Amino acid sequence: xxxxxxxxxxxxxxxxxxxxxxxxxxxxxxxxxxxxxxxxxxxxxxxxxxxxxxxxxxxxxxxxxxxxxxxxxxxxxxxxxxxxxxxxxxxxxxxxxxxxxxxxxxxxxxxxxxxxxxxxxxxxxxxxxxxxxxxxxxxxxxxxxxxxxxxxxxxxxxxxxxxxxxxxxxxxxxxxxxxxxxxxxxxxxxxxxxxxxxxxxxxxxxxxxxxxxxxxxxxxxxxxxxxxxxxxxxxxxxxxxxxxxxxxxxxxxxxxxxxxxxxxxxxxxxxxxxxxxxxxxxxxxxxxxxxxxxxxxxxxxxxxxxxxxxxxxxxxxxxxxxxxxxxxxxxxxxxxxxxxxxxxxxxxxxxxxxxxxxxxxxxxxxxxxxxxxxxxxxxxxxxxxxxxxxxxxxxxxxxxxxxxxxxxxxxxxxxxxxxxxxxxxx
Amino acid sequence: xxxxxxxxxxxxxxxxxxxxxxxxxxxxxxxxxxxxxxxxxxxxxxxxxxxxxxxxxxxxxxxxxxxxxxxxxxxxxxxxxxxx
Amino acid sequence: xxxxxxxxxxxxxxxxxxxxxxxxxxxxxxxxxxxxxxxxxxxxxxxxxxxxxxxxxxxxxxxxxxxxxxxxxxxxxxxxxxxxxxxxxxxxxxxxxxxxxxxxxxxxxxxxxxxxxxxxxxxxxxxxxxxxxxxxxxxxxxxxxxxxxxxxxxxxxxxxxxxxxxxxxxxxxxxxxxxxxxxxxxxxxxxxxxxxxxxxxxxxxxxxxxx
Numbered sequence: 001x002x003x004x005x006x007x008x009x010x011x012x013x014x015x016x017x018x019x020x021x022x023x024x025x026x027x028x029x030x031x032x033x034x035x036x037x038x039x040x041x042x043x044x045x046x047x048x049x050x051x052x053x054x055x056x057x058x059x060x061x062x063x064x065x066x067x068x069x070x071x072x073x074x075x076x077x078x079x080x081x082x083x084x085x086x087x088x089x090x091x092x093x094x095x096x097x098x099x100x101x102x103x104x105x106x107x108x109x110x111x112x113x114x115x116x117x118x119x120x121x122x123x124x125x126x127x128x129x130x131x132x133x134x135x136x137x138x139x140x141x142x143x144x145x146x147x148x149x150x151x152x153x154x155x156x157x158x159x160x161x162x163x164x165x166x167x168x169x170x171x172x173x174x175x176x177x178x179x180x181x182x183x184x185x186x187x188x189x190x191x192x193x194x195x196x197x198x199x200x201x202x203x204x205x206x207x208x209x210x211x212x213x214x215x216x217x218x219x220x221x222x223x224x225x226x227x228x229x230x231x232x233x234x235x236x237x238x239x240x241x242x243x244x245x246x247x248x249x250x251x252x253x254x255x256x257x258x259x260x261x262x263x264x265x266x267x268x269x270x271x272x273x274x275x276x277x278x279x280x281x282x283x284x285x286x287x288x289x290x291x292x293x294x295x296x297x298x299x300x301x302x303x304x305x306x307x308x309x310x311x312x313x314x315x316x317x318x319x320x321x322x323x324x325x326x327x328x329x330x331x332x333x334x335x336x337x338x339x340x341x342x343x344x345x346x347x348x349x350x351x352x353x354x355x356x357x358x359x360x361x362x363x364x365x366x367x368x369x370x371x372x373x374x375x376x377x378x379x380x381x382x383x384x385x386x387x388x389x390x391x392x393x394x395x396x397x398x399x400x401x402x403x404x405x406x407x408x409x410x411x412x413x414x415x416x417x418x419x420x421x422x423x424x425x426x
Numbered sequence: 427x428x429x430x431x432x433x434x435x436x437x438x439x440x441x442x443x444x445x446x447x448x449x450x451x452x453x454x455x456x457x458x459x460x461x462x463x464x465x466x467x468x469x470x471x472x473x474x475x476x477x478x479x480x481x482x483x484x485x486x487x488x489x490x491x492x493x494x495x496x497x498x499x500x501x502x503x504x505x506x507x508x509x510x
Numbered sequence: 511x512x513x514x515x516x517x518x519x520x521x522x523x524x525x526x527x528x529x530x531x532x533x534x535x536x537x538x539x540x541x542x543x544x545x546x547x548x549x550x551x552x553x554x555x556x557x558x559x560x561x562x563x564x565x566x567x568x569x570x571x572x573x574x575x576x577x578x579x580x581x582x583x584x585x586x587x588x589x590x591x592x593x594x595x596x597x598x599x600x601x602x603x604x605x606x607x608x609x610x611x612x613x614x615x616x617x618x619x620x621x622x623x624x625x626x627x628x629x630x631x632x633x634x635x636x637x638x639x640x641x642x643x644x645x646x647x648x649x650x651x652x653x654x655x656x657x658x659x660x661x662x663x664x665x666x667x668x669x670x671x672x673x674x675x676x677x678x679x680x681x682x683x684x685x686x687x688x689x690x691x692x693x694x695x696x697x698x699x700x701x702x703x704x705x706x707x708x709x710x711x712x713x714x715x716x717x718x719x720x721x
Contacts, residue, residue, distance in 0.1 A: 019535055019536075019537040019539045020539060020710075020713075022534040022537045023702050023706045024706050024709075026534060026696070026698050026699065026706075027696075027698075027703045027705075028699070029649075029696050030645055030646075030649050030696075031576050031580065032638065033569075033576055033577075036569070037569065037572075041640070042572075045639075047639040047640040048643065050643065050644060066533060067533055068533065068694070069694045105721065106565045106721055107569045108561075108710075109564075109580070110699055110703035110706050110707070111557060111558070111703060111706040111707025111710045111711070112706050113709065113714075116710075134505070135504065137504075137506060138504035148504045149501060149503070149505060149507040151507060168434075185503075187501075187503050190501050190507050191500050220503070220504075222504060225504070264544065268544045268545070269540065269542065269544060274543045278545070279545070314719075315719065316719070317717060318547055318717040318718030339566070339568055342719060343565060343566050343569075349502075352504065354505075355503055355504020356504075391500050391503065394497050395500070398497045
């Protein structure tokens with residue numbers, strides 16, 4: 001990676017402008033409807049957070065260089081160049097006030113995929129050197145240490161040992177020929193170690209072969225969040241190499257939103273060739289096991305529960321029905337939030353917002369949207385399937401003095417697994 | 427009282443305890459590791475939890491406090507946890 | 511009373527649109543190498559259709575003013591442009607294609623509500639903070655370009671203010687102006703929105719998401 005500069009940033013932006021971007025900018029009539037879909041706008045009322053405005057520098061570059069009128073205007077000195085100061089000002093708009101949730105893309109009447117544009121805009125911002133400190137740190141650690149949060153393989157091994165002790169059976173490391181390669185997020189390793197045990201129990205019950213790779217345990221991809229395809233490519237390549245080396249059939253993305261987008265949807269495009277293995281989110285795998293009768297649970301939670309859809313899983317990922325199917329197995333009083341599924345509201349912390357200290361206050365303010373959704377429902381517990389959402393929800397609930405436990409769906413299912421003691425097996 | 431010499435028997439013994447006793451055992455354990463956390467609030471929680479005379483109200487307050495400490499100590503996604 | 515103006519405007523209009531589409535498609539896009547859940551083609555066309563309606567009732571509630579005023583304006587404009595009998599006669603003379611129109615008083619009504627909706631949208635643009643921030647001279651230009659043909663047409667039809675022939679001349683002039691500038695302004699959205707919706711719908715469709 002060369003040193004960031006305005007010139008590099010503008011070049012990176014140029015590279016990002018494709019036919020969809022040109023069509024989107026041509027179509028926008030400044031109706032402002034995307035503002036009403038963005039929780040950073042609805043919860044603050046700040047007009048600068050209207051999604052399409054976050055792309056203004058990129059729009060000007062497109063107009064000036066890729067349209068006849070723009071070029072004529074430039075020729076006669078009627079156009080405003082992109083400046084370093086401008087990009088610096090836009091950092092807040094492109095990173096702090098956008099979680100890449102993509103709700104704006106759902107409501108745009110001319111059909112612009114606005115978040116597709118923001119993802120691309122970030123490529124220019126990071127190349128120009130205007131990405132937030134927090135994300136630069138996370139990306140650097142991801143490349144150098146193997147985890148955006150500085151988790152080393154030694155720490156993972158310690159967790160695995162601990163889990164094995166609890167479980168009473170072995171967790172396969174680097175097992176060649178396993179069906180599944182299980183990835184984790186640093187969040188799970190540090191904050192929710194229960195996840196690993198839950199997956200182990202479920203795989204064990206289902207009789208599936210699986211493994212963890214000591215060369216690629218981390219699924220998250222800070223390169224996607226900061227908008228640096230070169231970094232994102234390095235991180236995806238690690239997983240591809242490990243999956244191919246271990247000859248696994250399927251790579252399982254953990255309970256994390258953007259990790260799924262990174263491996264499932266951007267991965268092959270980043271490394272420049274289709275994968276020769278499947279990529280599934282853990283919920284997709286669990287739902288398949290359910291269908292095959294390999295996921296056996298007993299008992300169900302009587303408390304009133306709802307599901308918080310992680311944006312990257314649902315709206316940007318297509319994993320929509322699976323969490324519902326799975327929840328039906330273990331929750332007898334499951335209710336939906338008014339806006340759910342593809343129209344769900346973000347927790348406010350996705351897309352690198354959580355790693356960005358500058359965005360902390362804004363994140364807590366935008367949590368009010370989720371608070372309102374939850375106040376309407378009066379649930380006893382909130383279930384989700386993304387460690388980042390989970391922490392953001394816990395933090396937001398704590399901040400608002402709302403006493404609602406937040407559960408990970410995989411762990412919840414593992415707790416209801418039919419055990420040998422209950423006599424239904426063997 | 428029988429000697430407990432392995433993890434499995436210890437777990438079983440724990441599961442057999444009454445809720446109050448289980449809480450007190452838990453509190454005793456936390457007490458032994460609390461100095462690692464360096465949080466004054468933890469002290470108060472341990473005091474309440476290890477007392478067999480703690481009222482429902484005291485326990486509820488402590489539970490909430492404990493949860494808030496837990497949320498505080500989470501490492502946010504992408505933050506440097508320095509887990510070597 | 512018809513000079514070469516309309517023909518020149520039509521040529522610029524047509525070539526301008528072709529040029530703009532060329533500008534867009536020339537940018538190309540990368541092939542999606544990820545394992546698709548479904549082909550995006552059909553999903554793209556689905557989104558072209560579904561985006562005529564708001565995503566859900568909550569979106570409708572939040573953006574009610576824009577949606578209602580926007581719809582009234584567009585429908586009114588469509589009726590005025592394509593279902594006014596003299597306009598149909600003009601299309602017939604130019605292209606040989608003809609279709610039944612609506613009675614003049616009905617078209618008149620649509621013209622009026624279309625203008626009222628446009629005025630309401632402009633009022634919103636000038637007062638709502640988000641729109642004040644977004645709006646540029648360009649937005650006001652295209653509003654004016656759209657409003658003038660409606661206004662001059664209405665005034666001409668009712669023989670108001672100045673002699674009919676003069677007003678009709680202004681009307682034709684305003685339409686020519688609209689046509690000439692159409693491809694080079696965001697009025698182009700009338701065509702490109704179909705492309706945008708298709709791209710968005712197909713990209714989401716490949717992931718198995720209906721948008």
